[in-house]
Amino acid sequence: MKHKIDESDRIILDHLQNDAATSIHALVDSTGLSSASVQRRLKRLRSDGVIDREVAILDPEAMGQKMTFIVMVELERESLDQLDAFRRKIEKEPHVQQCYYVTGDADFILICLAPDMKAFEELTHRLFFKNQNVRRFHTNVVMSKTKTGLSVPI
Amino acid sequence: MKHKIDESDRIILDHLQNDAATSIHALVDSTGLSSASVQRRLKRLRSDGVIDREVAILDPEAMGQKMTFIVMVELERESLDQLDAFRRKIEKEPHVQQCYYVTGDADFILICLAPDMKAFEELTHRLFFKNQNVRRFHTNVVMSKTKTGLSVPI
DNA sequence: CGTGAAACCAACATCTA
DNA sequence: TAGATGTTGGTTTCACG
Secondary structure, eight states: OOOOOHHHHHHHHHTTTOOTTTHHHHEEEEEEOOOOOOHHHHHHHHHHHSEEEEEEEEOOTTTTTTTTEEEEEEEOOHHHOOOOOOOHHHHHHHHHEEEEEEESSSSEEEEEEESSHHHHHHHHIIIIITTTTTEEEEEEEEEEEEOOOOOOOO | OOOOOOOHHHHHHHHTTTTTOOOOOHHHHHOOHHHHHHHHHHHHHHHTEEEEEEEEETTTTTTOOOEEEEEEEEESSOOOOHHHHHHHHHHHHHTTEEEEEEEOOOOOOOOOOOOHHHHHHHIIIIIIITOOTTTEEEEEEEEEEEESSSSOOO
């Protein structure tokens, strides 16, 4: 459970979060460990949840999702029930890519994808305007993405 | 280059963005296509950049990055040079996971990771306080992550 | 459908903190 | 003593032709 991550682990993880298909042989080369040892470490890193999952990153543009929006949402009432209700709604909405519950003026910050403005407007209707518990929301349109990904500093 | 994505592609991509290690056989089953066809499609999806890359998602907590911050940054002057300079700085900073250039009050919105408050404070010094061109910045601390990932709606 | 490469797994001896 | 390592070898899986 408690996983002490040493230098070799770091090397392995650094490779994998750039390319999940890195061969064991390549990891053997860069760590200096044996193949068996690398395999054991990999297994542990996965089962301990250090490696959460391995996924393909798709290009949103190519998938027709040409626009990205960052939305700050302020709720009317912040009871636990209301928060959960909102979360559940978000969970089911594929156009919301990320959702953070935060301190400060806003309650939630969302990152949304949509094919165009019209689609986004419809999304805001579904999620916010029709939702009594949303006091207000504020949208920033993304002009360009300087950095994406979910890389963790090693 | 221009990639027309049909229903079978969608099925394939949907699987892969949940699990990059999905076997070709599994894709054959869910698409009804032949093994060869799935392989061809896969190859094209990759070379056309629809599949940008395949990566391991690490658990930030397990890596000692227990805190997440969302930072709105407003620049002093928005000349192209200034924007690029800022971008370059961000690019090199591993603790900045994502960076978006946006419309609205803020110029940039960042998502940052740090082990603790102290480390984040140091980050703000490096990136913002010491930077003449940053007029102001505003931080939201993430209390919980309702939704993470970079999944694209299919 | 067959083939070869790679990943997987188990067993055992060694080393050391 | 408990845990991690390297070696070996056998088995399985899977992509690819």
